[in-house]
Amino acid sequence: MPATKAILIVIDGLTPAMFEDAVERGSAPALAALAERGEYRRAVTVFPSLTPVCLSSLATGAYPDVHHIPHLVWYHRGERRLVEYGSSFAALRRAGARRGIVDAIFRMNEEHLSRDAETIYESLEDAGRVAAAVNIICYRGRTPHVARIPGLTRAAHGPRRFFYFNLFESDETGAPFRVGARHLGANDRYAAAVGRWLVTRDGFDVLVYYLPDYDFASHALGPDAAHAALARSDAAVSALIDAAGGIDALLERYAVVLCADHGQTHVERSASLLERFAGVDDLVVTASNRAGMVYDLRGHRARELAERLDGDPATGVACFLEDGELVARSADGEGLDVLAEHPDGVVRALAALRNPNAGDVLVSAAPGFEFADLAGRHHVGGGSHGSLTAGDSEVPMLAVGLGPPPARITDVTPLLLDHVGVERPAYARSLSHVG
Ligand SMILES: [Zn+2]
Incomplete structure (x- = not known):
């Protein structure tokens, strides 16, 4: 039985x-x-x-x-x-x-x-x-x-x-x-x-x-x-x-x-996600381990904020919703293709962004990078996750x-x-x- x-x-x-x-x-x-x-x-x-x-x-x-x-x-x-x-x-x-x-x-x-x-x-x-x-x-x-x-x-x-x-x-x-x-x-x-x-x-x-x-x-x-x-x-x-x-x-x-x-x-290097948004008002950045979130308190700047991460070596993918549609950006450009290398990339990014408690821009760290947390802590030389x-x-x-x-x-x-x-x-x- x-x-x-x-x-x-x-x-x-x-x-x-x-x-x-x-x-x-x-x-x-x-x-x-x-x-x-x-x-x-x-x-x-x-x-x-x-x-x-x-x-x-x-x-x-x-x-x-x-x-x-x-x-x-x-x-x-x-x-x-x-x-x-x-x-x-x-x-x-x-x-x-x-x-x-x-x-x-x-x-x-x-x-x-x-x-x-x-x-x-x-x-x-x-x-x-x-x-x-x-x-x-x-x-x-x-x-x-x-x-x-x-x-x-x-x-x-x-x-x-x-x-x-x-x-x-x-x-x-x-x-x-x-x-x-x-x-x-x-x-x-x-x-x-x-x-x-x-x-x-x-x-x-x-x-x-x-x-x-x-x-x-x-x-x-x-x-x-x-x-x-x-x-x-x-x-x-x-x-x-x-x-x-x-x-x-x-x-x-x-x-x-x-x-x-x-x-x-x-993890080989740590990075501050907050530093990428220096001088931007009405925004909250939360980051730890290998994922970050950017909250736009004005509510209409997701694309602009994601574009600020262009060229940032610590950012693997930055994604956001535009008119309810998923947009993903990486060093390879913009489009859902940049998620293709990640397992279930599109489904997981969409489900994360549709969470009402999530930030307006979600950031998946590049390989080897970790975002320092509020206290500046990281695991350089060790392991991490989140991306x-x-x-x-x-x-x-x-x-x-x-x-x-x-x-x-x-x-x-x-x-x-x-x-x-x-x-x-x-x-x-x-x-x-x-x-
Ligand atoms: Zn765990």
């Missing part, structure tokens, strides 16, 4: 090349055991290829035009302020930036994530099934949970089984957690302890199991060097296998999808017990809902849609 439940494992920032190499050489035994029993392909993520955008697409099956999460950092037109989700919850919590914490933890799910999008947890629990989420920052569900930080009384609505960096814990699992040791895999170890507890109890219909620590190491070391971090992510996957009593016992109960949210590429290029945009996609793996990360949630017999949201009734 085929498994009727499912687990989605997301290893943040894992590139297809690293996954394939680790499976081939046997250096990630848990991943290899899954790969041996499943079907694999390279799949494509959304644009900008940044964690909050990609995880929202994974959790909802929607492109950004539907889910409305535009970037790591963006300008809220209604509230006339910047929203900064931060690179990680652990980093935010450590920095103690209260507004950033509230934006990243609460408002992203309560306010910024569109009500037109439906998370996999909402779909499941509306159908009377049990959803579980570990550490994933796109968690919106129907069950209120109170934070475990003294003085923070605000409740978050998550799935029934909800574990979020030990800030929210729906059940007492005894999982240990230490903030700030991300480079040593503290988040993945926490996930492993919770995952072991959940699988031991068979406590869910679908578990979304998010492992953030690999991305952190890959940013620092570069996209082909974070072998130790991948070994720790692999150990967290092993914890699920062990809890079930072995790989075959696990797969008797659960179908599995294992993927990343985006890739990473080498339309294949290296940032392609992810490993492994499906076990589900037939052929999805070609796009937006197709993961629809596939899992089909598998457990729960109806998809209306916008996801056909595969590979764009709204």
Whole structure:
């Protein structure tokens, strides 16, 4: 009898090349055991290829035009302020930036994530099934949970089984957690302890199991060097296998999808996108990693602003909407042809620009470049992501017990809902849609 439940494992920032190499050489035994029993392909993520955008697409099956999460950092037109989700919850919590914490933890799910999008947890629990989420920052569900930080009384609505960096814990699992040791895999170890507890109890219909620590190491070391971090992510996957009593016992109960949210590429130079707009009034530039956005507060200068990036070595593609039509410019000129070299380039650029929270001009960085963030930080000498290029945009996609793996990360949630017999949201009734 085929498994009727499912687990989605997301290893943040894992590139297809690293996954394939680790499976081939046997250096990630848990991943290899899954790969041996499943079907694999390279799949494509959304644009900008940044964690909050990609995880929202994974959790909802929607492109950004539907889910409305535009970037790591963006300008809220209604509230006339910047929203900064931060690179990680652990980093935010450590920095103690209260507004950033509230934006990243609460408002992203309560306010910024569109009500037109439906998370996999909402779909499941509306159908009377049990959803579980570990550490994933796109968690919106129907069950209120109170934070475990003294003085923070605000409740978050998550799935029934909800574990979020030990800030929210729906059940007492005894999982240990230490903030700030991300480079040593503290988040993945926490996930492993919770995952072991959940699988031991068979406590869910679908578990979304998010492992953030690999991305952190890959940013620092570069996209082909974070072998130790991948070994720790692999150990967290092993914890699920062990809890079930072995790989075959696990797969008797659960179908599995294992993927990343985006890739990473080498960074050799950093650039300031803001500097390109020196002397221009009524505009906001938000940039970090390998994607930037320009908000024209006058509302009619998108072309003029995009043209200012002509000849900028850090700009790979600048795109905008003109009378509702997509326009893309690069060193090769203007036209949709400049998107042809990027996977799903036209569809992804259009979905990004049709997001009401996005800037009027979206900038995909040229290979090797990174845009410095608000604090001037960058990852020169390491890895980054965010652009339309294949290296940032392609992810490993492994499906076990589900037939052929999805070609796009937006197709993961629809596939899992089909598998457990729960109806998809209306916008996801056909595969590979764009709204
Ligand atoms: Zn990520």
